Amino acid sequence: MFIHEIESFLEEDLGYNDISCTLVPEKLIDAIIFTKEDCTLAGLDEAKAFFDYFGLQYGTDCVNGDRLSKGDVIFSLHGSSHSVLRAERLVLNFLGHLCGIATNTRRCVDIARQYSDVRIACTRKTTPGLRKYEKMAVIAGGGDPHRFGLSDTIMIKDNHVKLMGIEDAIMSAGKKASFTQKVEVEAESAEDALRAAKAGADIIMLDNMEPGEVIDTVELLKRSSVPGHMVIEVSGGINADNLEEYAKTGVDVISMGSLIHRSHWIDVSLEIIR
Known part of the structure; x- marks a missing residue:
């Protein structure tokens, strides 16, 4: 993902007067991103691009294409509370959308392979x-x-x-x-x-x-x-x-x-x- 793409997505989501993400005190926090349903994973690279842009530390044991179960952790995060909140919705949107496509594709591939x-x-x-x-x-x-x-x-x-x-x-x-x-x-x-x-x-x-x-x-x-x-x-x-x-x-x-x-x-x- 190119920087201009990241900033285009951010411009759409943050707008010109982001009060909600700066309402909380800025401090270092830990967070996790997890799936709430079984799925095939996609979108890791896009999520990492947003984390890198905001200077967030992240860890994951997953790779694109992994089959995940409900409750599995995709990322652990550490960094500024403001940055985590600003990255949150864009990252979740990409993961949710792309995991949906990967999951549907995997289902169809499994059907055909029979x-x-x-x-x-x-x-x-x-x-x-x-x-x-x-x-x-x-x-x-x-x-x-x-x-x-x-x-x-x-x-x-x-x-x-x-x-x-x-x-x-x-x-x-x-x-x-x-x-x-x-x-x-x-x-x-x-x-x-x-x-x-x-x-x-x-x-x-x-x-x-x-x-x-x-x-x-x-x-x-x-x-x-x-x-x-x-x-x-x-x-x-x-x-x-x-x-x-x-x-x-x-x-x-x-x-x-x-x-x-x-x-x-x-x-x-x-x-x-x-």
Whole structure:
């Protein structure tokens, strides 16, 4: 986390007349941060950035990705009472939000692992300004971050296809792409998936297909001797409730916007102990 980011978050939270945090006497205190429910941990680095900014001493035996039980201590703190109070809400907000994403991701990864080694990935459906943190939380939960931005991979979506057609879009992308960039094509039917594969796509993303249709499309692509390096992904309307059926389809990647936008915050608290 960069200093300008920390100060932007602080400007929003502290405002111009912070009386509440300076109301108490300034003295050295000890405090702990603990989880009030079972969770998978994420957000340690963000919390440490705030502690460092305020000059607080901290200790932890945890690492991102740890499975915590209700009551487990995440951090012990020592420092100025004013600084602890000023850091409190921002740290708890980051931990609560990111632990929620990591916990949801871990749940989905555990479901999928019962049936296959498919990768569970998130999407670009993230909170503006918080994408890198949310995607790192997905990683902490055992998931794949997918693209961090449009420059990572060239994705040809339905609107590209409507404007250019699959073959022309793939050809144009191939001419403009760096050798480090892959070309991914969103396909809404088995026929489109096969056309994209034959035109040289690196990744075929099966969009909003039912599990049975996904199975048929995967089998069609394999019968057609598509290149061995090609990745088959499925996305659209997938969540923990229907993940099991998609994990059985034989795809390489399941991408889920719900890893982030359907995660609930974990209840994390700070308590002054001395």
